[in-house]
Amino acid sequence: MSKCVAIIPARGGSKRIPRKNIKDFFGKPLIAYSIETALKSKLFDKVIVSTDDEEIARIAKKYGAEVPFMRPKELSDDFTGVGAAVGHALKWLKENGQDYDFYCLIYATAPLMQTKYLIEGFEQLKNSDASKALSVTSMPFPIQRTFKITPNNRCEMFWPKNFPKRSQDLEDAYQDAGQFCWKNIHKESKDITFGSDTIPIILPRHLVQDIDTPEDWKRTEYMYEAIQRSENEYREI
Numbered sequence: 001m002s003k004c005v006a007i008i009p010a011r012g013g014s015k016r017i018p019r020k021n022i023k024d025f026f027g028k029p030l031i032a033y034s035i036e037t038a039l040k041s042k043l044f045d046k047v048i049v050s051t052d053d054e055e056i057a058r059i060a061k062k063y064g065a066e067v068p069f070m071r072p073k074e075l076s077d078d079f080t081g082v083g084a085a086v087g088h089a090l091k092w093l094k095e096n097g098q099d100y101d102f103y104c105l106i107y108a109t110a111p112l113m114q115t116k117y118l119i120e121g122f123e124q125l126k127n128s129d130a131s132k133a134l135s136v137t138s139m140p141f142p143i144q145r146t147f148k149i150t151p152n153n154r155c156e157m158f159w160p161k162n163f164p165k166r167s168q169d170l171e172d173a174y175q176d177a178g179q180f181c182w183k184n185i186h187k188e189s190k191d192i193t194f195g196s197d198t199i200p201i202i203l204p205r206h207l208v209q210d211i212d213t214p215e216d217w218k219r220t221e222y223m224y225e226a227i228q229r230s231e232n233e234y235r236e237i
Contacts (some may be wrong), residue, residue, distance in 0.1 A: 012053025
């Protein structure tokens with residue numbers, strides 16, 4: 001049987017939304033939703049939170065995660081990506097005699113994440129020759145018709161030839177949903193994450209929202225409330 005570990009990076013120094021990872025979201029710290037979804041999936045031998053912050057560590061443990069180490073400060077600044085945090089966690093686990101077949105990077109800011117997509121990602125990855133399975137969602141508009149704003153405050157298309165084309169005639173595009181990424185530890189990646197070694201796990205757009213700004217936070221609250229209301233109405237039928 002495959003051994004799996006979930007790794008949830010959660011540093012304490014969020015700037016745009018202070019203390020974002022443990023900010024109250026409908027009665028629970030935001031990170032609690034990621035921890036609880038991971039545990040509910042029953043996929044993982046361990047759910048680990050990688051943090052440099054004692055308060056985050058305490059809250060993570062309260063909701064069922066393990067915090068077997070504190071992340072070094074040099075891996076917790078604004079310029080350190082999640083890849084470095086995951087690499088540090090995997091190195092620590094290996095040095096302490098804990099070997100795994102798969103890991104899943106889960107973001108601490110994903111209260112809309114659902115277990116069925118975590119499970120789908122694992123099932124598709126383990127039954128394939130890919131190295132990763134990534135949560136993605138479709139773009140809400142054709143990227144081929146996007147434009148930038150120039151220094152003199154005018155519009156300029158990236159691809160002007162696409163201006164006369166109908167939206168339905170343009171190819172669909174996708175983006176990282178910012179919820180999870182599975183990795184087969186025994187298979188070397190031969191491409192970037194958004195490349196040929198990665199299986200896309202497509203999520204509906206109403207379950208996807210980055211939380212980087214106060215506006216994002218408010219939008220996520222609206223989405224979460226709508227989902228909960230819809231689920232409650234379904235149960236009552």
